[in-house]
Amino acid sequence: MYRPSDFPPFAVTVDLVVLTLRSDELCALLVRRGEAPHKGRWALPGGFVREDESLDAAAARELAEETGLDRVHLEQLGSYGDPRRDPRMRVVSVAYLALAPDLPVPVAGTDASEARWSPVDTAGKLAFDHGRILADGVERARSKLEYTPLGTAFCAPDFTVAELRRVYELVWGTALDARNFHRKVTGVPGLLEPTGETTTRDGGRPAQLYRRGPAATLHPPLVRS
Amino acid sequence: MYRPSDFPPFAVTVDLVVLTLRSDELCALLVRRGEAPHKGRWALPGGFVREDESLDAAAARELAEETGLDRVHLEQLGSYGDPRRDPRMRVVSVAYLALAPDLPVPVAGTDASEARWSPVDTAGKLAFDHGRILADGVERARSKLEYTPLGTAFCAPDFTVAELRRVYELVWGTALDARNFHRKVTGVPGLLEPTGETTTRDGGRPAQLYRRGPAATLHPPLVRS
């Protein structure tokens, strides 16, 4: 029972769609491939799942290796297993979506490959099926902003309503009315907790600083119109 | 490069959460395991992904083998890859969610194992991590009813508003106001297309029959309160 001949062997990898906001654009972390196939082409960061780790743990490990950060939002996005997605062998990739606040310049991976933040709309043609995976990740992020507090994942721990609104505007690519947005988000129970502090870092009148609250879903949701 | 020693070998399977409505309950298709481990225990139907087929194709093939049906809604649910989820070896399972109208008795699988429709709330303890996968599938179905036309996947090709309402009531486990539901779903553009026929199969005044319309998402959504 279950001899090797009973099933075809697969390699399993995790690939990461790591999104952040940099210079007023939604950006994804890309690394340049140092080997064939697709040598020299930009790709999503990722790597093989190890024998003794779960998929979630593999994603968290790769994320830490690439960005140096943990404690950011990380969720499974989906799996991609077309038989010809990697010409060398049969590979199933489990994609993960990570959302991070603005980070310093990307750290080089363990293989010292080049890395950069690329605006998601001008990422160009990526290696393998990574363009499709990136598009799926961006769409997931856009829709999750509607009914979860995940917009706060792009913000520093303490943030203003205007900064959160900027997140929504940049991720959705739409302009929002600052006054209605303020009334809306401060009215959703459990979304924001005032810290009591204020800041003038955005100019103008001092703004209340907030932390993310305990709500896991938004009632009512913020809808893209 | 990429010698077998470079990565650990995995087995990749697809497991199916097939949901339908039978005798006023939301039911899932289960098969009884004929082999260790978990011999005799109920499990989700599934099997190994073949060397030359995509994940989607493997799921569709397994679904056809177990139910005899294609042309039902089928979508990827997520992947489960805990190192110890199968005691024999490292297996990553890609779970799929299928929604089907009421079917005849389940056909036996190719291995002639026993099969049945079980109400999702009283499925008991399943093999491996299938209880978790089933719960995730049910929750996915419940939330997808809110903003997609997937409720129609549980109906026959021609259905009445009352039959669609019954779908929502059974999947969500809540009672809905028949009059408001009628006004709501007939007002969502692209959700329903009248066939021009009527039926009295539900008793009372003849009801208009509808087909599913072209809408892919519901604007506005039907919300669980």
Next chain:
DNA sequence: ACAATAGTGTCTGTGAGACAGTATTGT
């Protein structure tokens, strides 16, 4: 006639979007 179900109308409260107006800072 009556039960049963289909479908419409009406009212009320809530919330979204538009936008006027006030508050508090830096320069």
Next chain:
DNA sequence: ACAATACTGTCTCACAGACACTATTGT
């Protein structure tokens, strides 16, 4: 003073929930 941003208030329209009412069948 002025620009800039934060925040509050007000109006209108759309829609959800509650529920009265009418319509059309089978028995």
